[in-house]
Amino acid sequence: MRPGEALSIWRAMAIGAVALILLPFVMQYYTLTVLVIYGMLGLSLGLVWGFGGILCFGQAAFYGLGAYSYAIAAVNIGESSVPFILGIVVPALFALVLGAMMFYGRLSDVYLGVITLVVTLIFFKFMNATAGSAHVIGDARLGGFNGIPGYQTLNVPGSPDDYLYDDRLYIVCAVALLLVYGLVRWLLASPFGRVSVGIRENELRAELLGYDVRARKTLLFAVGGAIAGLAGTLYASWAEIVTPGLFSLGQSAEIIIWCIVGGLGTLAGPIFGAVALGYLKFLLGQQSMVDNSIVLGLILVLVVLLLPRGIVPTIRDLFFRTFGRRRRRSRRPARRQDNAS
């Protein structure tokens, strides 16, 4: 780890903690909790795409898989500890297998995008078609379009009757986000993370230096899947119902928009993008003048055209330029323009 890196991580986490403590004074726990969950989901793609250079159009697949794994396990088991772990492990394993299949096949950017998108669609179609009593896992009916309601939500580990909801669920989510953020920062500062960024910058060079690029990308992809799965698990506990909509194209699009708007190549960017746009969507949902997909769509188009690096890196560079502190140019985001051919 570089000198000063540990300090920088602690400082960022402290700033985050202060924000998470202050936010409940201006917003309801219920809304805030889901924003924090979105932040976690944004972070997962921000890691995989921004630092690994892996263009994943189907991060929603892992999110949905986490939520469904939790819900199905919770119906069958009751007490929430094991379902919680399954909600992380199942999507991580799935990402590992899917990643291995893609990276060992040496698929380029665009094709990666297509496959991840298609896999998400398969889940979406499949889950929508599971209405009826034939589709059960243990005691859990998959429920097709209507999803799975009425499972055990998160409880204090060991005491199934002591539910975590409202302010306590918010605290769980906020602490989880801080922890994951810190761990990811630490991972990125470790040799594994720094080599991952090297792979993003030049795969061939990394391979020629003796790094097994395919294995490393697969691993990073699985980490991203695990974090998205955790977000899904928390979401399942917050929403108290899981539906196939979690796997929808719209959900995938939203995650990508958060990352683009917030800024790739940073971790704060995607979290900020997720929280800000999630809140915007919430506000738009309270009026019926303008359809909220118009606003989201317009924001995405404008950011791609005018702020291709995203908001957070742009503001950060402006800040350091204005205050004249000498600092290395922030990293170029990994928006590779590889050719499809």
Place this chain on the structure above:
Amino acid sequence: MDLAAVILVEILYAVASLVLIGAGLAVVFGMMRVINLAHGEFMMMGGYATIVAVNLGINVYVAMIIVAPIVVGLIGLVVERLVIRHLYGRLVDTMLATWGLSLLFIGLVTMIFGNTTTGISTPISGLTIGAYQINGYNFFIIVVAVILLLAVFAVLRWTRVGLVARGTMQRSDIASAIGHNTSRIYMVTFVAGSALAGLAGGILAPLVGLVPSSGGAYIAKAFITVIVGGPSIIAGLMSSAGLLGVVAQIFTFAATPVVGEVALLIAAVILLRLLPQGITGRFLKGRL
């Protein structure tokens, strides 16, 4: 015997509709290396244009074959000038920007037409083969797909525009070096691709209940057909639509339509894993 005929027609219909759905995207991707993720919404708007025109008393064939392509072609022109033009050579950015456009169009159409299902009835009645009932409109779609492929082939093969376009397709740097205005070619190509999407949306409109989010169902199929097909426009479209259409239809017969759709998606994933550059990236290289 009757069953075999029905199955054959159904398979041809499945292939033809994939060709229709993918054609506009294939033209744009093949010639410009741009993946237009708003393609599904272009089709959706083609559908709405047709329905509005029919409700205004225009003949349904005129509405599908003339009104829809013109309306969507014009929308494509505006999109190209305002957005796409600034992003040439940035494949990922164009995908993202067009994804944004797709959301924008869904929102706009929802505001104008509301989030309800609209539709028109098929202009051709069903017919009976032996003990089976078959939708007569399927034949129309098969015929249109064949004509469409022939037309695209003819344009690329024998016209001056096609020659320049093929040149641009191979090496855009060279085409611009010998003095052809690639910017203008790209604009024309994108408008043509949009018009094809509008045509497809119009022709498929009588078969579906149209809602503003209908594009989502199209884009995945179009995207897969084109990417699996690979860089060649016609050979790619025919080979991948053929393969995927047959797979989807066989599974639909053997199980249910949902299984058919899932089989199509899984087949696409397997194909891409085996042939990462698409079918024509490996075979039939350099064809149109």
Place this chain on the structure above:
Amino acid sequence: MSQIVVETQGLSMRFGGVTAVDNVDFQLRAGELRCLIGPNGAGKSTFFKCLTGLLRPTEGEVMIRGETTTGFDPHRIARLGVGIKTQVPSVMDGLTVAENVWISAQRVHSAPEARLAVEEMIERFDLGDIAERTVDRLAHGERQRVELATVLAAKPWLVLLDEPAAGMTAEEVERMSAIIRDINRHAALIIVEHDMQFIRAIADRVTVFYQGAVLVDDQVDRVLADRRVRDVYLGKKA
């Protein structure tokens, strides 16, 4: 004589109907500096790619220090202690010079040793002034040096270079010759090269490729005096 460290037996590479490398037997001894030359399309670059694992040969075997490496991926070849430099400088554009070198050094060294190795390479390749600059802002010659520093930071015993002098100014070529002689004090080298001036300056033994096969394999002065080699370079039939 010293031990054979790289060997190919009956190595062939065909693309469709074209035979780019045709049944090549090749040997390199420890500490040797060997240049591969030949006119365009002679197959030397394809042969090089078969050695580095970037291409899997259609027929024949590659052995490195007695181990059969045919069909190994490049990272497994590199892990044997082989440093590889491609024709177009292949560097990690968004990272700084020091980070590029560090990523290579950290695979073989412990953390403190890796930092030392980075400093040593930056010193040796005169990169001190630009160590904290990102590589995408550097000139072509600087990028070439960064790539060499990166490759050598892993302390390879065998270095494979594809056209190290391509696109360099006369002054840079001279500097590169000195660097290569310096590398040769600790490692064996295989260098694919076009530039005759450069070959005269550095080469000891030369292998001439022509139409996918080895035409001559001898000391540099004898090769350059060889009639067949001159004919090949002037475009006559051998």
